[in-house]
Amino acid sequence: MAIRFAHRMEGIKASEIRELLKLTTRPEIISFAGGLPAPELFPVEEMKKVTLKVLEEGGQQALQYSTTEGFTPLREKIAARMAKLGIQAKADDILITNGSQQGLDFSGKIFLNPGDVVICESPSYLGAINAFKAYECEFVEVPTDDHGMIMEELERILEATPKARMIYVIPDFQNxxxxxxxVDRRKRLVELAVKYDLPVVEDNPYGELRFEGEIPPSIKSFDTDGRVIFLGTYSKTFCPGLRIGWVCASEEILTKYILVKQGADLQSSTISQRELNEFLELYNLDEHVEKIKDTYRRRRDLMLQTMKEAFPPEFKYTYPEGGLFTWVTMPKHLNARDLMVKALEKNVAFVPGGSFFPNGGHENTCRINYSNMPEDKIVEGIKRLGQVFTEALK
Amino acid sequence: MAIRFAHRMEGIKASEIRELLKLTTRPEIISFAGGLPAPELFPVEEMKKVTLKVLEEGGQQALQYSTTEGFTPLREKIAARMAKLGIQAKADDILITNGSQQGLDFSGKIFLNPGDVVICESPSYLGAINAFKAYECEFVEVPTDDHGMIMEELERILEATPKARMIYVIPDFQNxxxxxxxVDRRKRLVELAVKYDLPVVEDNPYGELRFEGEIPPSIKSFDTDGRVIFLGTYSKTFCPGLRIGWVCASEEILTKYILVKQGADLQSSTISQRELNEFLELYNLDEHVEKIKDTYRRRRDLMLQTMKEAFPPEFKYTYPEGGLFTWVTMPKHLNARDLMVKALEKNVAFVPGGSFFPNGGHENTCRINYSNMPEDKIVEGIKRLGQVFTEALK
Known part of the structure; x- marks a missing residue:
């Protein structure tokens, strides 16, 4: 047998992170590899109450098929909550998806023909790169600094890239x-998107998890003509196991996402949507988010403090004001994939950074997560990493 | 703004059924349009127990990310249950999807380049046609008789269609x-798939809902070299609101489905998978399926009896031995879309059959569902349809 697969399958590879996560389920592993929320913060007791209520008050509807767009009361709540990001939305602007990953896949499906170019940050989110690759696109990476994508570089690249068809960015606590x-870069991005007539996919899974300062207005809040598609999720502010995310877009564009959702899986889980909606009715999500932020802030502080003490000074890392990750840049001659093997020998895991660059290179980088491990393991794990990194410099 | 969408979007249209379902949510409508299970049979009380148990015994894991492949204990149970269809499978042969619709979308993504041909029954399932169209394929419809696809016609078509890349069939109580x-057609299909070296996607959402006689072996049970992909779902035997289906395929092929699932939405709902698994631990699904079958059998009998009395003799309909649908063929000069408008005036809904033919035509057909409406409404609705049909012949 020589079953022929579609061309697109040549570009689709296993996510290094998902494969790594399988290795790191052993209990002795201190894993900074995944982007997992802290499970001890999940509202398990509240979920029991909420589920019973949903099943008691409308069990038959909760277990039945429902509309592709999603459960209207939940869509209303999502739309209202987006005011935090400076976005005035209504239920009709929202499509419920299975996490924001599904919104990424749909974005590729809706906008990309083979050979089209996606403009993205360098580095960018691995899961998005993999989702888009299924549509046989190319990537042009825009250089970044400590404040995200550099707008002068973006303009230069847009000018030189007639095959650009979509701009993909994660402007808040980037993964x-x-x-x-x-804010000025957000505004400028919209101006450039208008000038070059491109849609912008704004991926914002972490924006609400800000440990200090004010939440800046989203890129979509500067959208003047409905070209910015906002992807949101409850995976980080509530829990990922329900798989509830959303797309917020203008009518012309959202119609396409709804059509694609119909063909892709008809609809997201009816009961999960009703459970989340009931949680938002009965409990205060803001209070829950505060708890998450307190925990993650403490973990970030502890991790960065320990890095300061344990990492050789040649290793640089970012200072995230929120979200789940810090990013380490090693001396150029080191390869993070090799060091990961050494770290795993000490039962510590992280994700080598090379995979986040769609066009390769940058093997001297890695991503380290601080949300998932308890504090004693953060200290112990970072110390062990410090030993591996120190050893590597010898 | 003139946002450019991908070419594939030109072929993606709203599902007529999904749009119809929106119209038919008014309580006064007697709807034979959807493919909805009977909600009064959903195990609501059992779901309460099951959910509490899952959240009490492993709430944190149930709300966390998990593997793309799916929850192993559930995959084991699915694999074991496939013995009913003559398939010897193990957990590693199973990928959990969001209903079998997601398996259809993935099949298109994995096998189809633009211009490739899907070989399907005439008519075929509308949701599959729409899912595949997103990959810019063409369809060649194989003529059918009362026993499904005609194998001589299939062979003739395969010989004449070098661009054929996939065979898609629903051999049990076809939608x-x-x-x-x-059985002989099932065996022959596999022989022809081997001869022309094509993958076969066997879609089987209804097979277990057999009201009389024995469940025949699936097409996959005759698979000799791993070219048959079996798509299953709990939407009809349990409930659709959880969105749990599966793909069963050989390792080489299943690996592709898993990769595509990673990019599409990372994984299916952790908690839904654990709830279903717990239900299968605590309760007897076979007993539950018996209840469903008893109800649907009664409804089918009542519907066909009422059709016999109320429909003009020029209207022919199939006798389904299971599943959810009967199929009506009207005199050639009638158009079911026009008659649907008349029926809606009498608050009765069905689905015109034309949409089930990917290459058009056959407007004198319609699909009628008997699983969702209670018995008094079945009688009343079919009588009203009888009036509409009788009127149309005048």
Whole structure:
């Protein structure tokens, strides 16, 4: 048998992170590899109450098929909550998806023909790169600094890239770098998107998890003509196991996402949507988010403090004001994939940074997560990493 | 703004059924349009117990990210249950999807380049047609009779269609016709797939809902070299609101589905998978399926009896031995879309059959569902349809 697969399958590879996560489920591993929320903060007791209520008050509807767009009361709440990011939305602007990963896949499906170019930050989110690759696109990476994508570089690249078809960015506590864009760059991005007539996919899974300062207005809040597609998720502010995310876009564009959702899986889980909606009715999500932020802030502080003490000074790392990740840049001659093997020998895991660059290179980088491990393990794990890194410099 | 969408978006249209379902949520409508299970049979009380148990015994894991492949204990149970269909499978052969619709979308993504041909039954499932169209394929429809796809016609078509890349079939109580293939056609299909070296996607959402006689072996049970992909779902035997389906395929092929699932939405809902698994631990799904079958059998009998009395003799319909649908063929000069408008005036809904033919035509057909409406409404609705049909012949 020589079953022929579609061309696109040549570009689709296993996510290094997902494969790594399988290795790191052993209990002795101190894992900074995943982007997992802290499970001890999940509202388990509240979920029991909420589920019983949903099943008692409308069990049959909760277990039945429902509309592709999603449960309207939940869409209303999502739309209202987006005011925090400076976005005035209504239920009709929202499509419920299975986490924001599904919004990424749909974005590729809706906008990309083979050979089209996605403009993204350098580095960018691995899961998005993999999702887009299924549509046989190319990537042009825009250089970044400590404040995200550099707008002069973006303009230069847009001018030189007639095949650009989509701009993809994560402006808040970016995965993998933890960096956040200032307001002027957000505004400028929209101006450039208008000038070059491109859609912008703004991926914002972490924006609400800000440990200090004010939440900046989203890029979509500067959208003047409905070209910015906002992807949100409850995976980080509530829990990922329910798989509830959303797309917020203008009518012309959202219609396409809804059509694609119909073909892709008809609808997201009816009961999960109703459970989340009931949670938002009965409990205060803001209070829950405060608890998450307190925990993650403490873990970030502890991790960065320990890095300061344990990492050789040649290793640089970002200072994230929120989110889940810090990003380490090693001396150029080191390869993070090799060091990961050494770290795993000491039962510590992280993600080598090379995979976050769609066009390769930058093997002297890695992503380190601080949200998932308890504090004693953060200290112990970073110390062990310090030993591996110190050893590597000898 | 003139945002450019990908070419594939030109072929993606709203599912007529999904749009119809929106119209038919008014309580006064007697709807034979959807493919909805009977909600009064959903195990609501059992779901309460099951959910509490899952959250009490492992709430944190149930709300966390998990593997793309799915929850292993559930995969084991699915694999074991496939013995009913003559398939010897193990957990590693199973990928959990969001209903079988997601398996359809992935099949298109994995096998189809633009211009490739899907070989399907005439008519075929609308949701599959729409899912595949997103990959810019063409369709060649194979003529059918009361026993499904005609193998001589299939062979003739395969010989004449070098661009054929996938065979898609629903051999058990087909959506939309309710027809079932005999064993010899199933075997022959595999022989022809081997001869022309094509993958076969066997879609089987209804097979377990057999009201009389024995469940025939699946097409996959005759698979000799791992070219048959089996798509299953709990939407009809349990409930659709959880969105749990699966793909069963050989290792080489399943690996591709897992990769595509990673990019598409990372994983299916952790908690839904654990809830279903717990239900299967605590309760007897076979007993539950018996209840469903008893109800649907009664409804089918009542519907067909009422059709016999109320429909003009020029209207023919299939006798389904299981599943959810019967298929009506009207005199050639009638158009079911026009008659649907008349029926809606009498608050009765069905799905015109034309949409189930990817290359058009056959507007004198319609699909009628008997699983969702209570018995008094079945009688009343079919009588009203009888009036509409009788009127149309005048």
């Amino acid at each position: 993998p770098t933890g960096r956040t864009w200032p | 939309p016709t309710g027809r079932t293939w005999p």
